[in-house]
Amino acid sequence: xxxxxxxxxxxxSAKYQVKVVLPQGSGDKILDYxxxxxxxxxxxxxxxxxxxxxxxxxxxxxRWNDFRANLSLARHLSKYDLKNSIxxxxxxxxxxxxxxxxxxxxxxVFVTFHTALPRQAFFRQTLLRTKFAVLxxxxxxxxxxxNLDVKKSLRPLVGEASYRQIxxxxxxxxxxxxxxxxxxxxxxxxxxxxxxxxADKIWVCSVAQFIERKGCWVLLEALAxxxxxxxxxxxxWLGTIPLAKETIEQIESCRLGENFRFLSxxxxxxxxxDLLTLWKAADLFVLPSFQEGLPVALVEAMALGKACIASEVxxxxxxxxxxxxxxxxxxxxxxxxxxxxxxxxxxxxxxQKLGAAARNFVRENFxxxxxxxxxLELYENVA
Numbered sequence: 175x176x177x178x179x180x181x182x183x184x185x186x187s188a189k190y191q192v193k194v195v196l197p198q199g200s201g202d203k204i205l206d207y208x209x210x211x212x213x214x215x216x217x218x219x220x221x222x223x224x225x226x227x228x229x230x231x232x233x234x235x236x237r238w239n240d241f242r243a244n245l246s247l248a249r250h251l252s253k254y255d256l257k258n259s260i261x262x263x264x265x266x267x268x269x270x271x272x273x274x275x276x277x278x279x280x281x282x283v284f285v286t287f288h289t290a291l292p293r294q295a296f297f298r299q300t301l302l303r304t305k306f307a308v309l310x311x312x313x314x315x316x317x318x319x320x321n322l323d324v325k326k327s328l329r330p331l332v333g334e335a336s337y338r339q340i341x342x343x344x345x346x347x348x349x350x351x352x353x354x355x356x357x358x359x360x361x362x363x364x365x366x367x368x369x370x371x372x373a374d375k376i377w378v379c380s381v382a383q384f385i386e387r388k389g390c391w392v393l394l395e396a397l398a399x400x401x402x403x404x405x406x407x408x409x410x411w412l413g414t415i416p417l418a419k420e421t422i423e424q425i426e427s428c429r430l431g432e433n434f435r436f437l438s439x440x441x442x443x444x445x446x447x448d449l450l451t452l453w454k455a456a457d458l459f460v461l462p463s464f465q466e467g468l469p470v471a472l473v474e475a476m477a478l479g480k481a482c483i484a485s486e487v488x489x490x491x492x493x494x495x496x497x498x499x500x501x502x503x504x505x506x507x508x509x510x511x512x513x514x515x516x517x518x519x520x521x522x523x524x525x526q527k528l529g530a531a532a533r534n535f536v537r538e539n540f541x542x543x544x545x546x547x548x549x550l551e552l553y554e555n556v557a
Contacts, residue, residue, distance in 0.1 A: 175264065175288060176204050177470045178320065181346045182262065183213055185546020186553060190260070195250060197221050197243060203439065207446070218250035237269070244273040256281040260553055267305045275308065278315045282556045286318040286343065288467040290327035290488050303331050310336045316552065318343050321468040321489035343549050345470045346542040347477040355450035356478065365455045369437070375408040376519045379456035379480075381449075381471040382463070384413045384421065384436060389462030389485065389505065394428045396462075396512035401433060407519060410435045410456075412442060412449065454478050458518050458525060464505045466490055473540050476500070476532035481525040483514045493540070499532040 183192050194208060194215040208215050220243030244265065251261075261277050262284045263270075277283045294302060309315045310332060317332065317340050319325035329337045366373035378397075382388040390411070397409055409430075416438045417425070425434065442449050453459075459475035461484045468489035475482055476493065482500035484490045494500035501518070503510045518525050 176207070178286070178288070178345050179262070179264070180207055180211065181348060181542045182343075182546060182549050184211055184348070185542060186550050187211075187213065189550065190553065195247065197247075218247050220244075220246035240269050241272075244270050248273050248276050251277070260284065260557065262286070267309060268302055271305045271309075274315070278309060278312045282314045282316065284316045284318055284552070286320055287324045287328065288320045288345075289465070290323045290467070291331065292327075293330075299330075306332050306336070314556070316556070318549070318552070320345055321492055323489035323492065324467060341548060341552060343552075344540050344545050345468050345473055346540050346545040347470075347474055347536055348542050349477075349537070351446055351450060352474070352477045354447055355454050358447070358451050358454075360451055362455050365452060369410075369435075369452065371410065371435070372408050372432075375406050375433075376458075377456045378407060378409045378458055378460055378515060378519075379412065379453060379475075380409075380460050381412045381453065381475070382461060382469070384411060384417060387464050389464060391424075392462045392506055392508045392511060393460060394425065394430065394434070395508040396515060397430055397434065398428050399508065399512040400516060401430060404516075404519075405433075407515070408433055408435075410437060412437050412439075412453070414439050416440075450474070450478065453480075456480060458483065458515070460511070460515065461485065461490075462503065462505065462511050463487060463490075468492060473536055476529075476536045477540070479529040479533040481518050481528040482532060483511065483518070493535070494532075495535075497528075499535045500528055 183194070186192065192213055194213055196204070196215055196217055197220045198217045199221050200217070205215070221239070256277070257280065260282045263274070263277065265273055265285065267274060274283060274285065293299070317328065317336070319328065319340050319342050321344060322342060325340050325342060328340060332340070363373050365371070371377065380393065384390050397407070400407055413436060417436055425436070442452060453475065459472070459480040459482045461469065461472050461482070463485050464487065466485070466488045472482060472484055472490065473493060476499065482494060484494050484500060484502060485505040486502040487505050491502060494502055496502040501514045503514055
């Protein structure tokens with residue numbers, strides 16, 4: 175999501191003055207990205223709780239924390255005259271209805287939805303439909319979907335007229351960043367030495383949070399199956415934060431040994447180019463998620479020319495066309511995942527063919543300048 179918004183900011187910054195308002199305690203990496211792109215930022219007193227649901231008490235505490243954070247953000251923004259501004263905010267109507275209504279009364283507000291909304295129980299569905307109806311009654315409230323799957327999921331909630339107004343602005347890739355990584359002169363042997371990877375094996379990569387929703391255990395099960403048959407595969411998973419002790423122990427129980435490595439952001443390096451350079455060296459990319467929007471990681475892997483294997487869920491088929499720009503498998507199907515990895519590992523020509531097609535498809539449909547122009551036109555229509 176951060177990459178999504180950074181792309182939008184780069185695209186509109188030539189015409190608009192952009193200022194980012196972040197909760198206190200935001201990570202250094204996102205601040206480094208903003209500085210590198212000369213984007214002004216400031217903080218408000220508040221911290222968003224992104225932990226999992228857990229107990230009823232925990233969910234109540236999280237909602238209360240979100241309310242306080244949104245109230246703090248509203249107070250912070252109240253010092254500005256927003257009349258001639260546009261606010262692009264990452265707040266959903268179900269958790270931030272009050273602040274969305276407050277801002278919509280003052281200026282044009284854009285909200286982007288990234289993941290399809292599941293069907294809710296009758297009461298929750300009715301409540302959510304009511305919140306959307308109130309917000310959509312104002313012409314200054316605008317909904318954007320980051321993929322077609324998301325847009326379709328909104329149809330029962332927003333009404334036909336509002337549904338037709340929803341524009342799709344895909345997650346994008348930055349060609350300059352991709353080209354810098356592709357044109358870099360660091361060799362695979364140098365990368366292998368830097369990270370202590372086996373240079374003589376086929377490298378399989380994934381980039382995501384190491385959580386069940388991303389299919390991490392399905393993948394490890396597939397790797398365990400493959401390891402019984404062959405010893406020429408090496409897998410590395412690039413995540414954000416170090417793994418918990420319990421997770422490490424669970425990984426070790428899969429008995430993958432030195433054929434599996436997890437690297438956190440701090441181990442990879444301090445820049446986006448460090449990540450993309452390591453990523454580029456992989457032979458193929460895997461993302462066996464159970465639920466997704468359209469992940470920037472997948473789109474960037476395609477832009478790097480990687481042959482990709484991904485679950486046939488949500489918006490992923492909007493980018494991965496089976497046996498054209500990648501390989502699709504059913505979510506949770508570890509045996510089919512193992513088979514697909516094995517097939518690509520054994521067929522360098524197929525890897526090259528799918529990777530080249532993927533790169534061309536992404537450059538034509540997900541380039542930052544293309545998607546950014548769509549958002550820029552939306553802004554200009556209301557400015």
